[in-house]
Amino acid sequence: MSQTQEQVPSVIKAEELNSKFKYEISKMPGAEKIMACFQCGTCTADCPIARYSQFYRPRRIARMVQLGLKERLLSDEALWLCSSCFTCVDHCPQGVEIAGIVRVLRNMAVADKAVLPLVYKELATNLMKNGYVYEIPESRRQKRVEMGLPPLPKPNLNDILKIFEVTGSLKLIEKVKTIEKVRS
Amino acid sequence: MANPKYLIFTGCVIPYRLSSYEISARKVLSKLGVELMEMPDFNCCGYPMDVINHDLMLTLAARNLCIAEKEGLNIMTLCNGCFCSLNETNKALKEDRKLREKINGYLKEVGMEFKGTIEVKHLIYVLSEDLGYEKIKSAVVKPLSKLKVAQHSGCHVVRPAKYVGRDDPENPHTLKNLIRLTGAECLDYVDEAECCGNPIIGVNEEVPFSMAKEKLDHIRAAGAQALITICPFCHIMFDLNQPRIERAFNEKYGLPVLHYTQLLGLAMGFTPEELAVNELRVKPLEILNLIR
Ligand code: SF4
Ligand code: SF4
Numbered sequence: 001m002s003q004t005q006e007q008v009p010s011v012i013k014a015e016e017l018n019s020k021f022k023y024e025i026s027k028m029p030g031a032e033k034i035m036a037c038f039q040c041g042t043c044t045a046d047c048p049i050a051r052y053s054q055f056y057r058p059r060r061i062a063r064m065v066q067l068g069l070k071e072r073l074l075s076d077e078a079l080w081l082c083s084s085c086f087t088c089v090d091h092c093p094q095g096v097e098i099a100g101i102v103r104v105l106r107n108m109a110v111a112d113k114a115v116l117p118l119v120y121k122e123l124a125t126n127l128m129k130n131g132y133v134y135e136i137p138e139s140r141r142q143k144r145v146e147m148g149l150p151p152l153p154k155p156n157l158n159d160i161l162k163i164f165e166v167t168g169s170l171k172l173i174e175k176v177k178t179i180e181k182v183r184s
Numbered sequence: 185m186a187n188p189k190y191l192i193f194t195g196c197v198i199p200y201r202l203s204s205y206e207i208s209a210r211k212v213l214s215k216l217g218v219e220l221m222e223m224p225d226f227n228c229c230g231y232p233m234d235v236i237n238h239d240l241m242l243t244l245a246a247r248n249l250c251i252a253e254k255e256g257l258n259i260m261t262l263c264n265g266c267f268c269s270l271n272e273t274n275k276a277l278k279e280d281r282k283l284r285e286k287i288n289g290y291l292k293e294v295g296m297e298f299k300g301t302i303e304v305k306h307l308i309y310v311l312s313e314d315l316g317y318e319k320i321k322s323a324v325v326k327p328l329s330k331l332k333v334a335q336h337s338g339c340h341v342v343r344p345a346k347y348v349g350r351d352d353p354e355n356p357h358t359l360k361n362l363i364r365l366t367g368a369e370c371l372d373y374v375d376e377a378e379c380c381g382n383p384i385i386g387v388n389e390e391v392p393f394s395m396a397k398e399k400l401d402h403i404r405a406a407g408a409q410a411l412i413t414i415c416p417f418c419h420i421m422f423d424l425n426q427p428r429i430e431r432a433f434n435e436k437y438g439l440p441v442l443h444y445t446q447l448l449g450l451a452m453g454f455t456p457e458e459l460a461v462n463e464l465r466v467k468p469l470e471i472l473n474l475i476r
Pocket of ligand 1: 036037038039040041042043044058059062091092093094095096098
């Protein structure tokens with residue numbers, strides 16, 4: 001992707017910088033090492049998504065977290081483009097787990113901004129309804145058995161719902177506004 | 185040595201769309217002497233929920249782990265995604281006392297407790313570590329020596345290295361070794377270790393299609409007659425979505441994509457019908473003729 005095509009973010013105003021944000025983030029499992037990022041760019045260079053997207057840049061995300069650009073980060077839809085391949089985690093010379101940081105930011109976007117791509121809301125709804133993230137119709141369950149496979153168990157749905165409740169996820173999912181597709 | 189015994193964890197996507205993987209895996213493993221027990225009352229591994237709430241993913245995964253602990257058996261997954269969430273959760277909860285206490289607080293509400301008494305393995309590690317290459321080799325009765333294939337191991341079976349701790353994520357060789365046991369040649373190609381793109385297909389199609397197309401180009405350039413996968417998501421990307429990728433880029437690949445268990449099954453003398461080869465989207469007619 002050529003430099004000219006890359007989106008240049010608008011000028012940062014001093015009041016946007018939230019100096020506590022990096023400490024908030026570094027308390028979360030998977031994001032502990034954020035302060036160690038020295039902006040070498042290995043993560044962006046090796047990220048398969050950055051190769052094809054004009055907007056998604058893991059190094060930029062790391063720097064924005066350090067600067068405390070919380071609002072920009074959480075409202076940027078490109079956050080949903082990371083494929084969690086963990087290449088950046090294995091390649092970072094400083095042990096920063098970008099994929100973990102992106103996951104923390106996504107969880108925050110769901111909790112604080114109440115946004116979520118539609119597909120995940122659908123998967124969650126299916127999961128609460130039948131224990132699997134896909135609705136597996138009765139006919140397909142039957143076909144399994146005809147093909148010689150053991151019947152698919154029906155998970156205890158009370159347990160599943162309870163887990164959604166006690167982790168606070170049910171409330172989050174009920175109130176999210178969904179995003180259809182994310183541009184790349 | 186006693187035969188290896190595992191709870192088989194199919195996850196959601198295999199029963200939903202890829203019975204061919206489960207059918208071939210069960211046939212091949214039972215012939216090799218791996219005893220497979222059914223996982224009672226399991227739920228989604230939790231992986232797709234990590235984007236919403238990390239604790240939700242951990243607790244859903246841990247519920248499955250608790251069921252296995254009660255059965256007193258280790259888990260074998262067929263899917264890289266299930267391996268990722270179950271293995272990571274298992275290791276994180278074993279190592280981090282505070283996290284374990286937190287997740288056990290949630291599990292208490294469903295009458296369960298994570299104790300940390302079992303292991304989670306992906307199919308390819310059951311094959312390479314529990315059975316070993318010699319034993320698999322001796323089960324090959326029809327070496328596929330006319331076949332040239334390429335492998336796509338996928339990400340989560342090797343990454344992040346911190347949790348998997350097996351194979352080399354930059355140059356994965358376990359699947360290659362397993363392929364060579366069948367007599368087939370396993371070709372190298374550019375960027376073999378790269379992601380298939382499937383995890384984000386629900387939010388954006390252009391990027392994953394471009395990623396998969398680039399891999400298909402490299403595999404074709406290497407001269408492979410088929411691609412071998414070990415994950416249902418990677419498989420869907422390259423097999424089920426191949427016609428859509430072809431349309432999007434005005435290309436024609438016609439590259440058959442087989443589950444490793446189908447390739448091994450053919451070499452072990454199973455018929456294509458027994459391995460549900462007819463369920464594949466891209467029909468592997470040429471290679472079936474070649475090995476007949
Ligand atoms: S590879 Fe690590 S240190 Fe380098 S820019 Fe990325 S996160 Fe920062
Ligand atoms: S995990 Fe996400 S950020 Fe890291 S390399 Fe993969 S797609 Fe890029």
